[in-house]
Amino acid sequence: MNFLKYSLLRFGLLVLVFLLSMWLGAGLILSGIAAVAASFAVSYLFFPRLHTAAGEELRRWVARSPRPRNRVALEDQEVEDAYVDRKLREDGREV
Structure with missing residues (x-):
């Protein structure tokens, strides 16, 4: 149930910030970027x-x-897991 609450909270914040940005005339792309960033930050911090x-x-x-x-x-x-782990080590990324 917590996952659903958190998801709905983030989605609600995303929609709210998106609509507010569009109302202020920020444009579609900028509004989308601002909505994603703001909903992430607010839900993560608060x-x-x-x-x-x-x-x-x-x-x-x-x-x-x-x-x-x-x-x-x-x-x-x-x-398969061993192969993926070996490839990640070869690429310089730790497992």
Whole structure:
């Protein structure tokens, strides 16, 4: 429920700032950029507990996603993960 609240709060802020910017005559692109930046900043700075709770809720949802059950699929997943990790290290990005 926290994820939904946080998402609706950010979306509401985005729409509010966008409409306000358009009313002030800032233009479509500038209004969109301002709306995204302002909704991110306001929700992140003024609602940190809701932000954290929403992140934890999303993490729990992802953790419950189905995992491969057979041995071959698990081995394939491990090989793919090792390959991605090696490529990230080669590119200079840490895992």
